[in-house]
Amino acid sequence: MAAKKTRTPNVDNDSWVVIAAESVTDTQKHDSDPAFVRLRNPSTDAASLYMLGSGDVQLYEVKAFEGDFHSWFVGQTVQRDGKLLFVTPMDPLYLILPYLIKSGKEGKFQPVDQVVTDEEFPACSRLLSCTRSLASMHHIAEEKEVGSLKFHRYSQEKTMDWLKKKVERTVIALKKRNISVGDGVKSTTYVKVKSESDSNEEDYLRYAHGLISEYISEDLSKALLSHLHLPELTSPKKTEPPSKKRKLSDNPVEAGEDYTKFNSADFARKPPKKMTTAQKSLAKVDKTGMKPLSSFFSPKVKAENK
Amino acid sequence: MDLSPFEADNSVSCRLASVIPDACRTEDCCLGIDEAGRGPVLGPMVYGICFCPVSKKEELKALKVADSKTLTEAEREKLFQNLDEAKSYVGWAVNILSPNVISTCMLQRTKYNLNTLSHDTAIGLVQYALDNGVQLKEVFVDTVGPAEKYEAKLSQLFPGIEVTVRPKADSLFPIVSAASICAKVARDRVVKGWNFAEDLGDVDADYGSGYPGDPKTKAWLLKYLDPVFGYPQFVRFSWSTAQTLLDSKAVTVHWDDEEEDGEKAAQRKNNRSMLSYFNASAGGNSQTPTHQTHRFFTERRLKSLDTL
Numbered sequence: 001m002a003a004k005k006t007r008t009p010n011v012d013n014d015s016w017v018v019i020a021a022e023s024v025t026d027t028q029k030h031d032s033d034p035a036f037v038r039l040r041n042p043s044t045d046a047a048s049l050y051m052l053g054s055g056d057v058q059l060y061e062v063k064a065f066e067g068d069f070h071s072w073f074v075g076q077t078v079q080r081d082g083k084l085l086f087v088t089p090m091d092p093l094y095l096i097l098p099y100l101i102k103s104g105k106e107g108k109f110q111p112v113d114q115v116v117t118d119e120e121f122p123a124c125s126r127l128l129s130c131t132r133s134l135a136s137m138h139h140i141a142e143e144k145e146v147g148s149l150k151f152h153r154y155s156q157e158k159t160m161d162w163l164k165k166k167v168e169r170t171v172i173a174l175k176k177r178n179i180s181v182g183d184g185v186k187s188t189t190y191v192k193v194k195s196e197s198d199s200n201e202e203d204y205l206r207y208a209h210g211l212i213s214e215y216i217s218e219d220l221s222k223a224l225l226s227h228l229h230l231p232e233l234t235s236p237k238k239t240e241p242p243s244k245k246r247k248l249s250d251n252p253v254e255a256g257e258d259y260t261k262f263n264s265a266d267f268a269r270k271p272p273k274k275m276t277t278a279q280k281s282l283a284k285v286d287k288t289g290m291k292p293l294s295s296f297f298s299p300k301v302k303a304e305n306k
Numbered sequence: 307m308d309l310s311p312f313e314a315d316n317s318v319s320c321r322l323a324s325v326i327p328d329a330c331r332t333e334d335c336c337l338g339i340d341e342a343g344r345g346p347v348l349g350p351m352v353y354g355i356c357f358c359p360v361s362k363k364e365e366l367k368a369l370k371v372a373d374s375k376t377l378t379e380a381e382r383e384k385l386f387q388n389l390d391e392a393k394s395y396v397g398w399a400v401n402i403l404s405p406n407v408i409s410t411c412m413l414q415r416t417k418y419n420l421n422t423l424s425h426d427t428a429i430g431l432v433q434y435a436l437d438n439g440v441q442l443k444e445v446f447v448d449t450v451g452p453a454e455k456y457e458a459k460l461s462q463l464f465p466g467i468e469v470t471v472r473p474k475a476d477s478l479f480p481i482v483s484a485a486s487i488c489a490k491v492a493r494d495r496v497v498k499g500w501n502f503a504e505d506l507g508d509v510d511a512d513y514g515s516g517y518p519g520d521p522k523t524k525a526w527l528l529k530y531l532d533p534v535f536g537y538p539q540f541v542r543f544s545w546s547t548a549q550t551l552l553d554s555k556a557v558t559v560h561w562d563d564e565e566e567d568g569e570k571a572a573q574r575k576n577n578r579s580m581l582s583y584f585n586a587s588a589g590g591n592s593q594t595p596t597h598q599t600h601r602f603f604t605e606r607r608l609k610s611l612d613t614l
Contacts, residue, residue: 016614036614049611063608069562078534086608179602210600 015079017072020087024053024060031055036062037123042098043214047121050095051087056129061090092130094215097140097159099124101217104154109144112137112152160227163212163220167228170208171201181207205230307386307400307492313501316350317406317539321431322492323399324390326438330397333359336444337435338481339428342489344420346516347545348523349497351408353424354400354489355431356481357440362395366480377487379494386491389484398488399434401427402496405542412544415563425456429463436464444468446482448475504538506530518547533557 024034034053041048051060063086070082096116103115112134118124127133134150137143139162141152174181181203205228213221225232312320337357344351358366369388377385389396403423411418428447436442445464449456449471457471475482497516502509510529514522527548530537533556541548603609 038612041610044610047612049613062611063603064611065607066609067607069560085611207602211602214600214603 015074015077016083016085017074017079018085018087020051020085021060021089023058023089024051024087026054037126039095039121039124039127040098040118042094042216043218045098045217050090052123052126052130056126057131059090059092059095059127059130059132060087062087090215091136092127092133093136093140093162095124095127096133096137097220098217100141100152100154101220104141107153109142109151109153111149115152156223159220160224163216163224164227166212167205167208167224170211171204174204174208179207202230206233307390307495309492309495309499312402312404312496313499316404316496316501317503319404319407320402321399321434322402323434324393324397326397326440327358327393327395329359329362329395330357331439331441333361333441334443335441336360336363336446336481337432337440337442338475338479338483338485339431339445339447340476340482340486340489341424341428341448342486342493343497343516344424345518346523347518347527347542347547348405348513348516348540349500350405350493351403351424352400352489352493352496353403353427353431354398354485354487354492355428355435356389356396356398356484356488357435357442358392358396358481358484360443363480365392366396366484369480369484382487382491382494385487389487396484397435397440398485399431400488400492401431402492403427404539406539409539409541409543412542425459429460432460432464442467445470446475446479447471448482448486449473500540502538502540506538518545527551528555531555 032054034051036049036051038047039050040046049062051062052058053060065084065086067082072079072082096112099116099118100112103110112128113125116124116128137152138158140155140159142155142158144151144153209221209225209228209230212224216224222232307322309322311322335357336359337355339353339355342352342354343349369385369392389398408420408423411423412420432442432445442464445460445467447456447460447469453471453473457469460469460471461467470479472478476486477483510526512522513526514520516523518524524547527537527541528551530541531551536543536552536556537548543549543552599609
């Protein structure tokens with residue numbers, strides 16, 4: 001019995017609820033088990049969790065569904081975090097790309113196993129065992145063969161074409177899945193009366209570009225945007241509300257050449273005084289049918305006041 | 307009184323009723339309403355109605371039904387026997403509101419309080435009598451909440467019936483006393499032979515009166531507190547006795563309709579302090595997010611992880 005009122009930190013979280021591609025559990029052919037690995041996230045440059053299938057032949061990304069108030073009942077136990085992990089196949093080229101770009105600045109052809117090294121994430125070399133890695137290297141690099149050795153050099157041009165294809169394929173997938181890409185719709189459960197046909201091609205392209213940008217660096221994302229001939233959106237920051245105050249000068253707006261005002265009685269006009277909260281609320285009171293206080297005084301005084 | 311329909315599933319409410327006497331279908335009738343088990347933290351709340359032809363009121367008095375609170379359990383059983391034997395002119399019905407129903411009503415998202423639940427149950431039973439052809443002319447009710455309001459509510463719902471709501475109606479009108487005996491007998495029997503839906507092994511049945519003040523009841527509540535699930539369905543979770551114990555002894559559970567302290571909730575929802583808008587540029591620059599996850603993922607609440 002835990003007599004605690006605060007949320008206790010996760011102590012022994014030795015189980016997870018996972019939905020994984022069937023290929024993850026296919027361990028027949030290889031001797032090693034699939035394993036979670038920490039690798040450099042190409043988009044954030046920080047550590048993210050990935051999974052390598054048995055024999056490192058396939059890379060998977062790990063995403064977690066996290067709601068605010070969820071827990072699991074697993075068999076006869078309760079798991080306090082209601083996380084649902086998704087392990088889905090991923091193209092290893094996305095993770096190899098940052099290393100290639102980095103070494104590409106030297107402009108030399110290099111063997112990939114020298115390029116894809118990372119002191120912080122030593123597991124990154126295992127990416128090269130994935131069946132898709134070496135075979136698809138030509139999408140992002142120029143290749144040179146010297147004898148039995150292969151050398152690679154990063155190519156921005158090739159990479160852009162490759163990413164463009166990715167975007168186009170994503171568009172197809174988005175359309176097939178009926179994913180709403182327009183600006184207006186925020187909720188996936190909201191059923192639109194009109195079908196998606198009113199979302200135009202640019203909406204799809206932008207959405208797909210945004211999705212692909214989750215897997216590439218910001219620089220590449222920008223380059224890809226212009227490669228797709230999409231102008232950059234200059235939308236105001238969503239996190240800050242637009243400034244509602246318009247600059248007002250203290251002086252009332254008046255015609256500059258109106259000299260009549262100098263003749264009127266209220267020439268010596270004072271700037272409006274700031275009202276207290278109580279005064280403001282009083283000012284809002286419905287005054288219809290109410291006599292002004294000044295009316296109770298003699299007409300002479302009234303005239304003076306005006 | 308055959309309790310088997312309720313015992314088959316005591317997680318929901320159940321209505322038990324006598325056969326409607328023929329006399330009640332032809333003659334003008336009076337009807338009394340009373341409840342049993344409003345206060346206890348354990349067991350069901352039972353609503354009872356009793357009805358008989360207005361002409362038989364004196365005969366009902368002769369059965370010596372009296373305010374059930376002054377009677378022992380054995381006396382109540384005896385009186386219920388008498389009522390049952392007078393089935394040629396006395397009819398009754400009870401609605402057993404299971405503790406689970408009381409808990410879920412009072413703790414649901416849109417709160418449904420005990421008074422409303424009581425009123426609705428009473429109304430349901432009157433409607434039941436009407437639907438079965440009982441010629442109702444007078445209804446007597448022991449009050450729940452302010453008497454005038456309740457009386458107005460019932461009069462409006464049942465035009466043509468003279469409704470009398472009085473505090474202590476069960477000692478003033480024999481028909482209400484009779485109803486209270488039906489309700490109390492039903493509650494006594496249900497509580498005594500409670501079928502625990504949970505697998506608790508041999509349950510210690512020594513839970514006392516079930517009222518929050520009873521030390522036996524308190525001891526029982528402590529004994530059967532599960533850190534994860536709390537209590538068996540026999541306990542009214544909505545009672546503060548139960549809630550206080552759960553708060554201090556059981557694992558904390560957070561629900562999304564829970565009212566959190568403003569600051570805590572804001573922190574959890576990543577809200578920015580109002581103050582941050584005042585120190586103009588400094589507030590904006592201090593936390594520029596380097597990376598904003600695409601809405602495909604945020605809308606689906608999907609995140610990357612860096613560790614398991």
